[in-house]
Each structure stands twice: as structure tokens, then as C-alpha cells.
Amino acid sequence: MKSREYKQIEPRALPASAPPAPAAGKEQAQGGRARRKWEVFPGNNRFYCDGRVMVARETGALPVTLGLVLVTSGCFFIFDCPFLVQHLTGCIPVIGGVLFAFVLASLLRTSFTDPGILPRATPEEAADIEKQIDNPGSSSSSSYRPPPRTKEVVINQQVVKLKYCFTCKIFRPPRTSHCSLCDNCVERFDHHCPWVGNCVGKRNYRFFYCFIVSLSFLTAFIFGCVSAHLALRSKDGKGLIFAVQESPASAVELVICFFSVWSILGLSGFHTYLVASNRTTNEDIKGSWSGKSGAEETGNPYSYNNVFKNCCAVLCGPMPPSLIDRRGFLPTEDAPLSTAVEIVEMPASKNDVNMCTQGTKDLLESPSVSPILSASCPQAKPQMVSSAPPDSVPAATSSQGGRGHRSSPPDKRRPRRSRKRSASHNPAYIAPGSGLPPPLPTQATSSRRSSRKEPRRSSFTSLQ
Amino acid sequence: MTIYIVNIFLFLFKSIDEYRNENPNPVFFLNSLLQTHSLQDLRQQAAIASKVFVQRDYTSGTICKFQTKFPTELETRIDKQQFEETIQTLNNLYAEAEKLGGKSYLEGCLACLTAYTIFLCMETHYEKVLKNIAKYIQEQNEKVYAPLGLLLTDPIERGLRVVEITIFEDRSIGSR
Numbered sequence: 194m195k196s197r198e199y200k201q202i203e204p205r206a207l208p209a210s211a212p213p214a215p216a217a218g219k220e221q222a223q224g225g226r227a228r229r230k231w232e233v234f235p236g237n238n239r240f241y242c243d244g245r246v247m248v249a250r251e252t253g254a255l256p257v258t259l260g261l262v263l264v265t266s267g268c269f270f271i272f273d274c275p276f277l278v279q280h281l282t283g284c285i286p287v288i289g290g291v292l293f294a295f296v297l298a299s300l301l302r303t304s305f306t307d308p309g310i311l312p313r314a315t316p317e318e319a320a321d322i323e324k325q326i327d328n329p330g331s332s333s334s335s336s337y338r339p340p341p342r343t344k345e346v347v348i349n350q351q352v353v354k355l356k357y358c359f360t361c362k363i364f365r366p367p368r369t370s371h372c373s374l375c376d377n378c379v380e381r382f383d384h385h386c387p388w389v390g391n392c393v394g395k396r397n398y399r400f401f402y403c404f405i406v407s408l409s410f411l412t413a414f415i416f417g418c419v420s421a422h423l424a425l426r427s428k429d430g431k432g433l434i435f436a437v438q439e440s441p442a443s444a445v446e447l448v449i450c451f452f453s454v455w456s457i458l459g460l461s462g463f464h465t466y467l468v469a470s471n472r473t474t475n476e477d478i479k480g481s482w483s484g485k486s487g488a489e490e491t492g493n494p495y496s497y498n499n500v501f502k503n504c505c506a507v508l509c510g511p512m513p514p515s516l517i518d519r520r521g522f523l524p525t526e527d528a529p530l531s532t533a534v535e536i537v538e539m540p541a542s543k544n545d546v547n548m549c550t551q552g553t554k555d556l557l558e559s560p561s562v563s564p565i566l567s568a569s570c571p572q573a574k575p576q577m578v579s580s581a582p583p584d585s586v587p588a589a590t591s592s593q594g595g596r597g598h599r600s601s602p603p604d605k606r607r608p609r610r611s612r613k614r615s616a617s618h619n620p621a622y623i624a625p626g627s628g629l630p631p632p633l634p635t636q637a638t639s640s641r642r643s644s645r646k647e648p649r650r651s652s653f654t655s656l657q
Numbered sequence: 658m659t660i661y662i663v664n665i666f667l668f669l670f671k672s673i674d675e676y677r678n679e680n681p682n683p684v685f686f687l688n689s690l691l692q693t694h695s696l697q698d699l700r701q702q703a704a705i706a707s708k709v710f711v712q713r714d715y716t717s718g719t720i721c722k723f724q725t726k727f728p729t730e731l732e733t734r735i736d737k738q739q740f741e742e743t744i745q746t747l748n749n750l751y752a753e754a755e756k757l758g759g760k761s762y763l764e765g766c767l768a769c770l771t772a773y774t775i776f777l778c779m780e781t782h783y784e785k786v787l788k789n790i791a792k793y794i795q796e797q798n799e800k801v802y803a804p805l806g807l808l809l810t811d812p813i814e815r816g817l818r819v820v821e822i823t824i825f826e827d828r829s830i831g832s833r
Contacts, residue, residue: 298772312816321710346715355715363818367719381719399765400773495718506757509765512781513755516816 231519235313236377244519246305249375253387255304262300262408265449266293269415272442273422280425285418292411299404300389307515308394309380311361311369319362326357349494368495370475380513384474393474396515399508402464409457416450419443471496471503704826711744711820721751721817730824734805743797743809744820747790754786787813 231244240247248255266289274286314322326342342357344364355364358371361378365371370382372392381395393401423443426436437444467477472493476482482492497503709731714724725744727737764782768775794811802809802822810821 295772298774302773311818314818315815317708318710318815318819318821321708348716348718353715366713367715399769403769403773502757505762505765508769509762510757511755511761511764511783512768512776514781514784514787514813516813518813 227522229519230517230521230523233523234517234519236310237375238310238377240519247307247519248304249385249391251374251387252390255388255390258300258388261449261453262293262296262411265415265446266411268442268446269418272440273419273446276422276425276440277418281421289411289414289418292407292414295407296404296411299400299407302400303386303393303397303404304389304391306391306397306400307517307519308392309382309396309513310375310392310394310515310517311363311366311378311380312517313360314362322357322362322364351492351494353494368473368476381473382475396513402468402508405457405461405464409454409461412450412454412457415446416454419446419450423447468504468507469500471507706824706826709822709824711822713818720755721812722748723812723820728822731807731822734807734824735802739801743801746793747812747820750786750790750793754783754790 229244231240231247234240237250238247239250269289270286274289277285342364344355344357346353346355346367348367353367355367357363358365358378360371360376363378365378366380368381369378371378372382372385374385375392377392379392379394381398383393383398383401385392386401389401389404391397422440423433423436426439427433464474467474470493472482476493482494497506707730709728711723711726711728714722723744725741725748727740731740761782790813791811794809798809806825808823808825810823812818812820815821
């Protein structure tokens with residue numbers, strides 16, 4: 194998409210370059226507008242406020258969640274609080290207000306925070322890893338993706354397998370998983386929550402936990418207050434029907450809260466268990482540390498075997514920084530690298546287990562509200578369906594899993610990965626035996642731009 | 658020829674201050690500047706021979722720690738002791754950033770009580786340590802690595818995955 198050098202964190206750097214228009218439009222000299230890194234971020238994320246705020250591409254049910262919280266709380270404050278303040282105590286709106294503020298703050302923090310995305314490997318790193326992995330099979334048959342590569346490491350007397358991520362071209366650190374919806378590797382990946390419209394990972398797990406706990410308190414509180422309200426109104430023999438007629442909003446709130454409180458309380462309880470045993474939803478669903486032996490505590494190598502310490506470590510530990518540096522400036526380049534290449538993107542199929550995990554998790558997360566249940570399941574599905582057709586084609590040709598490039602629309606503010614687009618450029622991408630995205634597409638398109646960097650890039654790749 | 662390289666690096670470090678104003682993120686500006694200028698200048702002066710990557714060491718869990726194994730490509734360039742000392746210091750600094758102690762717990766609890774809005778105004782302990790790490794790497798580059806024709810890249814630039822060491826050729830050649 195634009196010119197990049199080694200220092201760039203996307204593998205696009207290798208054969209990448211700006212299409213003619215932005216290179217001319219945004220002059221890369223000192224006088225021109227420097228672009229920020231979020232604008233060329235390869236994952237499936239959206240950025241707002243000039244990179245300060247990020248969400249997943251599919252916002253999922255976040256508007257629904259927000260709407261439900263706002264509507265229910267709004268009705269509560271407008272219709273129930275005046276009556277309750279009169280008849281009971283003035284503390285009720287205060288407590289309600291505090292809980293509502295907590296819920297909203299933690300929801301927005303969960304949705305808009307980087308969950309712990311790992312930036313993709315630079316081309317040199319990817320080449321270096323390729324060199325270290327001796328794969329004799331790849332030279333002979335380059336028409337299929339080689340078997341997944343794993344590396345084993347011993348952590349705390351437990352053997353942990355580190356898988357190689359074909360999209361990000363790295364060996365995933367322990368507890369890291371590739372989210373197929375966001376197309377990113379996320380550290381300490383818990384799950385992709387459609388209700389908050391973002392992955393839940395290392396950096397935003399504490400916000401997510403705070404959100405569900407405060408939401409369970411809020412729904413329980415509203416449920417209790419509304420019940421008290423209706424009970425007080427239907428006193429003196431007037432009956433419940435009369436009370437509901439007088440305050441219909443209360444009945445709506447009651448229904449919403451009744452269904453929510455069970456599911457949210459259940460979820461809070463589940464996550465409290467996860468926090469106390471220092472596990473992620475992903476690990477729990479896969480049964481990584483339990484199921485083989487009864488002693489769950491000793492199975493998990495990351496647990497401190499102390500409930501209090503686990504809770505402190507997960508919820509109150511140091512806040513790691515965002516690794517993707519959204520607001521950093523891309524360095525100005527005088528001569529862009531060779532042109533943007535339509536590298537085949539390897540979509541959702543990277544981590545099949547992950548998809549199943551997420552599908553299951555989606556079902557778990559969307560409990561009893563049936564219209565939303567049917568909406569949330571297809572959330573994950575259409576993503577996979579749309580990626581299925583181009584998936585079969587790249588699977589046949591690419592071994593490394595490049596990424597789809599968009600060369601035609603030049604002035605994109607946000608990178609829109611189009612998986613469908615990548616299918617048309619499959620023939621240009623040949624599975625590399627050498628391991629690097631091959632220079633072939635690079636040279637094919639290099640005639641479009643005379644680039645000083647182009648020969649340099651070739652000379653560099655020849656060093657591999 | 659090595660004098661050329663040393664001069665380039667000295668020039669780079671002097672111009673850091675004027676570049677600092679343009680780049681809002683102090684953690685990242687240094688290396689992006691270094692590499693921008695260094696690559697632009699070295700294109701004319703010296704060629705990058707290769708890059709060495711020091712991978713993460715996961716034997717202690719998910720904490721940030723790099724392998725202290727001495728890469729074979731650096732055998733002719735730098736003393737093993739010096740290299741290991743650098744990596745060990747980096748590991749210690751990262752361990753300090755991720756340490757679970759009273760201070761981090763206090764920070765976490767305070768953040769929770771303020772519904773995490775405090776992170777909007779305050780810099781976390783981790784970020785403070787990252788700044789120290791950036792300073793340390795700059796200092797190491799200036800004193801130890803640049804004279805030997807090497808350049809350390811701050812791991813945060815690479816998502817804390819690797820420590821990238823760029824090896825420059827010992828003679829200055831024309832660009833490509």
C-alpha cells in the first residue's frame with residue numbers, strides 16, 4: 194500500500210509500495226503529510242480519533258449491548274427513581290448512577306482498547322525463522338500449505354507447544370492465539386466477544402471482567418429496585434396489573450433484567466473461576482490444563498497455585514503497553530519500494546480450533562435472548578463463509594499466507610482487507626520454496642515505478 | 658571506513674532532539690529516527706550485511722525475556738561477554754516492568770476504583786520502564802555497538818518479539 198522499510202512492522206514491507214496516487218498526493222518529503230501506522234495496519238480493525246480508539250471490524254452486538262444498557266438504565270432513572278426516592282431512600286439513584294458509570298466506562302474501555310495484538314513479523318524476521326526451520330518438504334511440493342510448524346518449550350515442568358502462525362509469520366508466544374475475526378494474533382487470547390465488539394486478551398481482560406461484574410450488579414440492582422417499585426405500587430390491594438399500567442416502562446425493565454441477570458451472573462461466575470485459576474476461556478474450552486489429570490492446579494503452568502495471587506496477577510498486574518504503536522508516524526521515504534502486490538491473504542482458516550472455540554464461546558456468551566442468539570451465531574459464521582471461497586484457492590497456492598493488498602483505491606484512510614479481492618491475484622503468488630514472499634510479483638510490477646529501493650531489496654533477499 | 662559509520666551515528670544522535678518535536682510518542686521515536694536516518698545515510702555509505710534476531714525465551718513463562726545464546730554471526734564482531742551482559746540487563750529491565758509487587762497492585766487497584774479512567778492521565782509503571790530501556794539501548798548503541806558496526810533495535814519496535822541486531826559491512830560501498 195505504501196512504501197515501507199525494514200522497520201515497518203507489517204510484512205507488506207517486502208514487496209510493498211505505494212500506488213502511484215498517494216505517493217504523488219502525499220509527498221513523502223518533509224513538506225508532506227506523514228502518515229500514522231494505524232492507517233496501514235494489516236489486521237481487521239477500525240480506528241477512530243486518529244488511532245486513539247480501535248475496534249474490531251465487525252462491531253457485532255456492541256450497539257445492542259450499549260443500547261440495552263442505556264435504555265434500561267435510562268428508564269430506571271426516569272420512571273422508577275422518582276417514586277423510589279419518595280417512598281424509600283435517596284441513595285438509590287446514587288448507587289445506580291455509580292454502577293451505571295462503572296458499566297459504561299468498562300464497556301467502552303473493553304471495546305476500544307487494543308487487546309494485546311502482536312504486530313506481524315517484518316520480512317527479515319520471517320526469513321530468519323524460515324532459515325531456522327529446516328523444511329525439506331517445501332522445496333519439492335509447493336502447491337500446498339506445509340504442515341503446521343510447532344516448537345516445544347518447557348514452562349514450569351510442563352511441555353507447551355508453540356505454533357507457527359502463517360498469517361503473522363511468527364511463532365506464537367504461549368497463550369497467544371490468532372483471532373480469525375480480527376485477523377490478528379492476540380496475547381493471552383481469551384475469546385472474541387461479539388457483545389463488546391472486540392477480542393478479549395491480555396490488555397483488556399481486566400476491563401472485561403470489571404464490565405461483567407459491574408453489569409451483574411447493575412442488573413441485579415435494577416431488578417430489585419423495579420420489583421420493589423411495582424410491589425409498592427400494587428400495595429393497598431390495587432394489584433399488579435394496575436401497577437404495570439401506571440408504570441409500563443418498569444415492566445419492560447423487569448423483563449430485560451430478569452433474562453440478563455441469570456446469564457450475566459453465570460458469566461461473571463465463570464470468569465471469576467478463570468481468574469482464580471489463571472486460565473483463559475480458550476484454554477478452558479480446549480481443555481489444555483485439565484481433563485487429563487484431576488489435579489487442575491498443577492496442570493496449568495502459568496498458575497501461581499494461590500487463588501489470591503492469581504486474582505492479583507490477572508486483575509491488578511502491570512498494564513502492558515500496546516505493541517502496535519497505532520499513532521506512531523510512518524517514516525518518510527523518498528523513494529518508495531516496489532509497487533503494492535496483491536499477496537494472497539490466508540483468511541480465517543489459520544486457526545481452525547480458534548474458530549470452533551469462538552463459535553462455542555459465542556453460544557455461551559449469548560444465552561437466553563433468542564433474537565440476539567440467532568444474530569450472534571451468524572456473526573461468526575458469515576465471516577467464515579465469506580472467507581471460505583477465497584480460502585480454497587489460497588490454500589492451493591500459498592504456503593506462507595500473505596495478505597491481501599489493495600492497490601487500486603489509493604487514498605485509504607483505513608486498511609480494508611478484502612479477502613474476495615485476493616482470489617484474483619492468486620496466480621501471481623507462488624508458494625515460496627525459499628520461504629520469502631517471492632520477488633516474482635515484485636519484479637512484475639516494478640516496471641510501474643522506478644524505484645531506487647527495488648534492486649536493493651532484491652540484493653537483500655538474495656542474501657537469505 | 659569505520660570512522661564513516663561512527664560519524665553517521667554521531668550525526669544521528671545529535672539530530673534526535675529536533676526530530677523529537679515532530680514525533681509524539683517518545684517510546685518509538687528514537688529507533689524510527691535512527692533507522693530512517695541511518696538507512697538513508699548508510700545507503701550512501703555502507704550496506705547492511707545482515708540482521709541477527711535474538712528470539713524470546715519462554716522457559717520462564719510469558720514474561721518478556723530474551724535468549725542469551727550468543728549468535729554465531731556476531732562472533733567476529735563483538736565480545737560474547739559484552740553481548741550477554743546487554744541482553745541480561747534488558748531482561749532485568751523487562752522483569753522489573755512486569756514485576757508483581759506492591760506498587761503494581763496499588764496501581765491496578767487505583768485504576769479499578771476510578772473505572773480505569775486514570776490510565777488516560779497517568780503513565781503506567783511499564784511505560785516508565787520502557788523509556789528507561791530505550792535510553793539504555795541508545796546508550797549501548799552509542800558506546801558499544803556503533804563503533805563495531807552494529808545497531809541494536811529496541812524490541813518494542815518489533816512487538817517485543819525479537820532483539821534485532823543489524824550488522825553493517827565493514828567497508829563503505831556505494832549504494833547498491
